[in-house]
Amino acid sequence: MIELKNIEKYYATKGIKNYVLRHVTTTIKQGEFVSIMGPSGAGKSTLLNILGMLEEPTYGVYEFLGEDVTSLNERKRIELYRNHIGFVFQAYHLIDEMTVYENIEAPLLYKKVGSSERASRIANLLDRFNIVAKKDLFPNQLSGGQQQLVGIARALAAQPSIILADEPTGNLQSAQAEEIMQLFQQLNKEDGITIIQVTHSEKNATYGNRILHLADGVVKDDVKI
Amino acid sequence: MxxxxxxxxxxxxxxxxxxxxxxxxxxxxxxxxxxxxxxxxxxxxxxDSWSPDLKSVYQIREKHDFFTPDNKEHWQDAVNSRMAALVRNNIPQVQAVTKVDQEWDWNNGYSLKVDNANPVMVKKVKDADSSFFKVFDYQFIQGNPETALKSPKSIVIKESIALKLFGTDKVLGKTIKIVIWRSDPGQLMTITGVVKEPKTPQSVGFNAIMRTGDKDKDPENITNSNYCQVYAKMNGAIDTALLNESLIKVYVNAKKASFAQQKRNFNDYYKNGKLPGLKAVQMEAVHANPxxxxxxxxxxxxxxxxxxxxxxxxxxxxxxxxxxxxxxxxxxxxxxxxxxxxxxxxxxxxxxxxxxxxxxxxxxxxxxxxxxxxxxxxxxxxxxxxxxxxxxxxxxxxxxxxxxxxxxxxxxxxxxxxxxxxxxxxxxxxxxxxxxGIALRNILVVFQFVISVTFIIAIGVMYQQTQYVSNKDLGFEKGNLINIKSNYEETFAERLRKIPGVKYIATTTQVMGNAFNVPEEITYKDSKIPLNTVTVSIDALQALGVKVLQGRIFAKEYKQDTVNSIVLNESAAKLIDKNAIGKMYDVKTEKNKYSFQIVGVIKDYHNEGFDKAVLPTIYKVTHLGGTSNTNNLLVRFDTENSGNVIKKIEAEWKALYPDYPMSYTTMSNAFDKVLEDNKRFMNMIILFSVISVSLSLLGLFALSTFVAKRRTKEIAVRKVLGASNIQIVNLLNKSFLILVIAANLISWPIAYIIIKKWLEGFAYRIDMPVLPFIVATIVSVIIAVLTVSIQARKAAVTDPVNALKYE
Incomplete structure (x- = not known):
């Protein structure tokens, strides 16, 4: 599903290249649950951003679903966002001015899903995550764990083939974190959704089936569980 | 979505x-x-857009120097009544031409009397010839536009006047008595039409159009002229430029013929850049070009x-x-x-x-x-x-x-x-x-403050100029003086003089509110000097209370005063001679030469707005060399309690002229009216500046809130590092203060240029003051600092922990 060939990323300051990623080459197949781990500054988030096409690599080739997406125009990239990629953030990034329902509905509106289809999909998601009662609340009326549930529901609404999660439990207490990780595992196993997460926690990484260890921009270790 | x-x-x-x-x-x-x-x-x-027909209607304008405030030639809509016939006979495209009274500001209207009802003063009652409704396509509710003015002594009124006078618009055939001045016996007019008020306003506005018959003919004597407005309707649309070319040709020929008849030299009259002129202005352009x-x-x-x-x-x-x-x-x-x-x-x-x-x-x-x-x-x-x-x-x-x-x-x-x-x-x-976008935001804030500061400076200067003008010595005593809108008649004046409290009854063609200038060229020691001539009655200058600088003013004791004495004002004395008293000068016409003796010099007195300089003027009582008169009857009281005296004058008036109500204005009111335009303008500037300054401040207030918010983290770090609250407030103020000062520096020259231009519109003005500039700067800085400080203080006193623990 994902092919990274010799991905490099550096920032040039005053003529000196500061490498963030070096020679990253890997393949991620459909249905994998990959955790990217490593110390602060190892380049985890940059790698995830490149995977999410939020940043472009300086060198290298990135193929997504067999298509070279190293530098895509905005329109094509957005098409991918609408149909294939769902994002989950550490700080949830729900839109404060929208209710839970509207937050989940937003990607469907962009995807131009018909209104009855929209309603049923959202109802399903609300049901599945047990947040039906919260659908008319605003994000700031929810706990962190609940907000992240909504965040995941939003990411799933467009029925993506892959979810990119940047420290999804970083702001949560351990009980809530566990709940979220179980949810991810379930999505991966039952729905076959590919998940790539960045995490600091060994425990969280064990929910997945593959761990990429990054240090100073280089893949040190690629472990299958 | x-x-x-x-x-x-x-x-x-x-x-x-x-x-x-x-x-x-x-x-x-x-x-x-x-x-x-x-x-x-x-x-x-x-x-003038109420009828498509008006596209082919033109106002005729002639270039001449009568009735002008500065005695110079202007294009005027009051034209010699002979122009109507001239246009009708010489321009082939003309369908109809009409002559109609022009409008006078000073005129209070005519007195309209229906049967035995009380007379009503109605403005804009105009005399026209029979073609008025052939040129202007008014919609008749009653009557027929073709025949309405066919016979003299007929009148067409607007619907509103019909309702006001009769209570109905079914008034065809009824008569109205029209009294044009106080001793006018009045004329009975038969109503032959009622017209609807058009949808849009009209330059040739009227409440009633009557045909007295005066407009039917021009004066027989070639040296006499009547002035009125002339309108011509053409056959469809025509090229105005071409029309004007033929008009000027026709006009020059007619002038030459008329001058030959009067045995005057055409080239002698039109010299030194003075040119004959007649043109047509399209109706839709008339209002925009008065x-x-x-x-x-x-x-x-x-x-x-x-x-x-x-x-x-x-x-x-x-x-x-x-x-x-x-x-x-x-x-x-x-x-x-x-x-x-x-x-x-x-x-x-x-x-x-x-x-x-x-x-x-x-x-x-x-x-x-x-x-x-x-x-x-x-x-x-x-x-x-x-x-x-x-x-x-x-x-x-x-x-x-x-x-x-x-x-x-x-x-x-x-x-x-x-x-x-x-x-x-x-x-x-x-x-x-x-x-x-912070740079843009800063530019916009500066721009806002440039506008506000310019407004503040403008208010300051305008206030000073207004103060200067309203406290200025007018050159005459405006208290206890009224001006009755009536001509001067000796027997009536004598009756009024008998009323206790009345000091002087007089007339002049030059008084604030209704000044009427007649240009005249005098010859003094072989040099020709253009001056303005004003005809006064013998005690008019006393009645006005002017200040005598040299010699004396007119008095009954001097028999000579009704023969050839004249008084100069200061401006005229400067042009003629510094020691003018006792000197003689001549006024030469084609046939005659009149000699006058200067007996006194008075201080210039104001008779127009302060935008106009007082003209160099000769005052004379004598009939020598011709006189002029207008509807000013000055009454000077020697008592503060003028109300009772005015009542007695009104009673006297009513007994003599029951069909024409008296109207008057006090000179204080006339003076206020002169100042009115500027006061209005200043009030508006004040209103607009208050709005603009408060909007700018609101904007600054809101902006400083956001800036404080955005810099929360910086402020927190600085506090942790030991900055005091005052230092934080200063930090935030500094960035805005620079903007406000920059705005001040920019607005000074702008305000200077604009205000200089405004002041130049006044013949009597203050020097450019410095104070408003300084005050505007101080005021703008103080309020800006206060506004920002409120927000800055809030940001400064918040607990730094709140800002830092986030993330």
Whole structure:
């Protein structure tokens, strides 16, 4: 599903290249649950951003679903966002001015899903995550764990083939974190959704089936569980 | 999607209620001023557009120097009555030509009397010849336009006058007695038509058009002339330039013939750049190009400028607040982008938000306009309405255009900034991008303050000039002096003199409120000097209370005063001779030579607005060399309690002239009227400056809030490092203070240039004062510092922990 060939990323300051990623080459197949781990500054988030096409690599080739997406125009990239990629953030990034329902509905509106289809999909998601009662609340009326549930529901609404999660439990207490990780595992196993997460926690990484260890921009270790 | 965006927009407005209110309220104020101006412009533009036929109607104008305030030649709509026949006989395209009275400001109207009812003064009752309704296509409710003025002593009235006098419009065949001046025995006129008030205002406005018969013929003696307005209707549309070419040819030929008949030399008269002139002005251009007065377009220019500036100030507030606020919306933009929103969709969303705000402002503005219109109408002496405007459709179209314009200009830049946010940096919590557009924001704040400071300076200078003018020595005593609108007649004057409390009864052609200038060239020691001549009665100068500088003024004891004595004013004395007393000068005409002796010099006294210099003037009582007169009857009281005396004068008047009510004005009122225009202008400037300054301050207040918010972290770090509250406040103030000072530096030269130009419009003016400039600067700095400090203090006293623990 994902092919990274010799991905490099550096920032040039005053003529000196500061490498963030070096020679990253890997393949991620459909249905994998990959955790990217490593110390602060190892380049985890940059790698995830490149995977999410939020940043472009300086060198290298990135193929997504067999298509070279190293530098895509905005329109094509957005098409991918609408149909294939769902994002989950550490700080949830729900839109404060929208209710839970509207937050989940937003990607469907962009995807131009018909209104009855929209309603049923959202109802399903609300049901599945047990947040039906919260659908008319605003994000700031929810706990962190609940907000992240909504965040995941939003990411799933467009029925993506892959979810990119940047420290999804970083702001949560351990009980809530566990709940979220179980949810991810379930999505991966039952729905076959590919998940790539960045995490600091060994425990969280064990929910997945593959761990990429990054240090100073280089893949040190690629472990299958 | 649209619905959701609308919802988000609404929730955002609600969340930032205070700023939304500032935004919307400010914009509504700016719009209101603008819309009022639009209404006014539409009204003025609509003059003479009530009938398509008016496209082929022309006003005839002649170039001459009679009735002018400066004794120079001007294109005038009061033309020699002979021009009507000239145009009719020599221009083949002419369908009809009509002669009609011109309008006099000083005229209080004519007295209209129906049967035994009390006489009513009605303005704009005009005498015309039989062709008036052949030129002007009025709609008759009663009567027939073809035959209405066929016979003399007929009158056509407007519907409103019919209702006022008779209570009905079925008045054909009824008679009205018209008394034109106080001792006029009156003429009985038969009503032959009632016309409907046209939809739009008219340059040739009237309440009644009568045919007395006076306009049917021109004076027989070639040296006499009557002046009136002449209008010609052409066969369809014609080329005005060509028409004017033939008019001037015809005019020159006619002048030459007339001069030959009078045995005068044509070339002798038209020399030194003086040229004969006759032209036609299309009806639709008449109102915008009045003769002798300033056109409404020129009058309105400063106001147009001011209201555009005001609108700009409010739009700037809008832009500034929106871009500053954009930090709050950054996350939404980032998230939406990764959810699959196009940039264009986001742009539309934010434009929709500013559209929502401007539509609310527009709604508020319509309410405000409705509320303000009555006092606006009163102030500008117009009768505008919004909902009952005949051009409502046009108005709505203009409003929609304005709405679209404001939305785009106010919304586009912030929307563009917002939709350009890079999702990675935003979602990382890196809001440094909020700094985007800070340079533009600073420029806009400076711009706002330039406008406000210029306004403040302008108020200061205008106040000083107004003070100077209202306290200026007028050269005559304006207290205890009234001017009755009537000619001077010796027997009536004698009767009034017997009333106790009356000191002088006199007349002059030159007094504040109604000055009438007659140019004359004198010959003194072989040099020719152009002067202004004023005919007075013997005690007019005493009645006015002028100051004698040299010699004496007229008095009954001097028999010579009714023979050839004259008095000069100071300006004239400067032109003639410093020691003029006792000297003689001549006035030469084609046939005769008259000699006059100068007996006194008086201080210049003001008789026009302060924009005009007092003309060098000769005052004479004698009939030698011709006289002139106008409707001024001056009454000087020797008692403070003039009310009773005026009542006695009115009683005397009523006994003699029961069919013509007396009307008068006190000289204090006449003086106030002279100042009125400027006062009006100044009041408006004050109002607009207060609005513009408060809008700018509101904008600054809101902006400083956002800046304080954005710098929360910096402030917290500085506090942790040991900065005191005062230091924090100073830190925030400094950035704004620089802007305000820059604005002051920019506005000084701008204000200087504008104000200099304004002051140059006055013949009597103060020197450019320095004080308003300094005061404006100090005031603007102080209020800006106060405004920012309120927010800065809030930011300074918050606990740094709150700011730092976040993230």
């Amino acid at each position: 649209f619905k959701l965006n609308l919802k988000i927009a609404w929730r955002n407005l609600w969340k930032n209620k205070a700023y939304a209110a500032i935004n919307i309220g400010g914009l509504a104020l700016g719009l209101t001023a603008f819309v009022l101006m639009l209404l006014y412009i539409n009204h003025e533009e609509s003059y 003769s002798l007065q300033i056109s409404w377009k020129d009058k309105l220019k400063p106001i147009i400028g001011i209201s555009i500036f005001l609108l700009l100030v409010s739009v700037i507030n809008f832009v500034n607040l929106a871009t500053a606020q954009s930090v709050q919306r950054a996350k939404e933009v980032g998230v939406k982008k990764v959810l699959g929103s196009y940039k264009g969709q986001l742009l539309m969303q934010f434009l929709l938000e500013s559209a929502l705000q401007s539509i609310v402002s527009l709604f508020l503005c319509v309410i405000l306009v409705e509320m303000i219109l009555p006092s606006f109408n009163h102030h500008f002496n117009v009768n505008l309405s919004f909902w009952y405007n005949p051009q409502l459709l046009m108005m709505i179209f203009q409003l929609l255009a304005l709405f679209a314009f404001v939305t785009l200009i106010a919304g586009f830049y912030p929307s563009w900034i917002l939709s350009n946010y890079n999702p990675v940096s935003v979602l990382k919590g890196n809001y440094e991008n909020g700094l985007k």
